[in-house]
Amino acid sequence: MASESKFIDYIDEALEKSKETALSRLFFIHQGIPYPITMCTSETFQALDTFEARSDDMVLASYPKCGSNWILHIISELIFAESKKKYEYPEFPILECGDPEKYQRMKQFPSPRVLATHLHYDKLPGSIFKNKAKILVIFRNPKDTAVSFFHFHNDVPDIPSYGSWDEFFRQFMKGQVSWGSYFDFAVNWNKHLDDENVKFILYEDLKKNLAAGIKQNAELFGFSLTGEQIQTISAQSTFQAMRAKSQETHGAVGPFLFRKGEVGDWKNLFSETQNQEMDAKFKECLAGTSLGAKLKYESYCQA
Numbered sequence: 001m002a003s004e005s006k007f008i009d010y011i012d013e014a015l016e017k018s019k020e021t022a023l024s025r026l027f028f029i030h031q032g033i034p035y036p037i038t039m040c041t042s043e044t045f046q047a048l049d050t051f052e053a054r055s056d057d058m059v060l061a062s063y064p065k066c067g068s069n070w071i072l073h074i075i076s077e078l079i080f081a082e083s084k085k086k087y088e089y090p091e092f093p094i095l096e097c098g099d100p101e102k103y104q105r106m107k108q109f110p111s112p113r114v115l116a117t118h119l120h121y122d123k124l125p126g127s128i129f130k131n132k133a134k135i136l137v138i139f140r141n142p143k144d145t146a147v148s149f150f151h152f153h154n155d156v157p158d159i160p161s162y163g164s165w166d167e168f169f170r171q172f173m174k175g176q177v178s179w180g181s182y183f184d185f186a187v188n189w190n191k192h193l194d195d196e197n198v199k200f201i202l203y204e205d206l207k208k209n210l211a212a213g214i215k216q217n218a219e220l221f222g223f224s225l226t227g228e229q230i231q232t233i234s235a236q237s238t239f240q241a242m243r244a245k246s247q248e249t250h251g252a253v254g255p256f257l258f259r260k261g262e263v264g265d266w267k268n269l270f271s272e273t274q275n276q277e278m279d280a281k282f283k284e285c286l287a288g289t290s291l292g293a294k295l296k297y298e299s300y301c302q303a
């Protein structure tokens with residue numbers, strides 16, 4: 001039965017498709033990047049070229065498992081605080097997921113529209129830049145990102161599982177997971193973090209100081225909120241608060257999506273060899289870069 005939430009309906013449909021999909025058949029490649037056939041189609045990618053961004057669209061760009069649902073929640077609370085109207089997602093918020101007609105329907109949606117995406121920078125529709133939509137780029141340290149990704153596959157009963165953490169790690173390092181390589185995604189974004197209309201936020205910073213992160217997001221998207229409103233949103237955006245409501249907000253997958261919400265969980269899975277391999281990859285791709293410094297790798301991945 002269809003629920004009241006488009007969000008939950010979409011997730012349930014994707015889970016239903018996942019049940020019949022073996023890991024070996026999960027991906028299709030579009031412009032060199034693997035995407036899950038349960039969420040993306042080449043027809044939708046083709047239609048995405050016709051998507052017209054607006055200058056007041058709020059674009060949330062992240063690699064999977066870096067906290068997009070957290071930021072989506074914060075943004076909808078910011079909209080609620082200012083408009084007093086609950087922000088209902090008229091479509092599943094990941095821009096590249098859904099049926100090809102979604103971009104036609106989106107033309108009718110009132111502003112502001114909130115669009116999340118896991119697309120790499122160079123795969124984003126050109127109208128986002130042409131029409132100067134604001135983009136918030138969310139990053140999380142690669143070790144916790146990989147661990148979160150692995151658990152999502154292996155904990156959710158209907159999503160194809162990997163044989164072991166070691167197998168997942170090998171595929172993650174090769175970029176043969178949904179939405180491709182974390183490191184390609186990062187290298188691509190590294191050149192654009194100082195572009196006009198682009199702001200960066202780090203999962204670990206948000207975790208350390210939620211109120212400051214919420215304030216920063218509010219400023220980027222032009223919300224003027226009181227300190228009290230920021231505190232209220234902070235209380236509703238903690239991991240515990242979001243996990244407690246996750247079934248209501250995200251359906252059956254909720255408790256798996258809001259799994260642990262910690263920094264440093266990688267220490268429970270990474271072997272010494274895997275640590276060395278990822279440290280070397282980080283060095284090769286990001287050492288000495290602006291994003292490399294912003295990720296605070298020594299603090300979050302080596303301490």
Ligand SMILES: Nc1ncnc2c1ncn2[C@@H]1O[C@H](COP(=O)(O)OS(=O)(=O)O)[C@@H](OP(=O)(O)O)[C@H]1O
Binds near residue numbers: 064068239242262
């Ligand atoms: N409020 C809050 N505080 C701290 N951490 C949070 C919060 N909300 C979501 N999360 C954690 O974000 C991870 C899921 O990331 P995404 O939402 O980007 O996942 S997805 O790619 O859209 O499937 C996933 O990380 P792990 O718990 O490590 O698996 C979520 O728990």
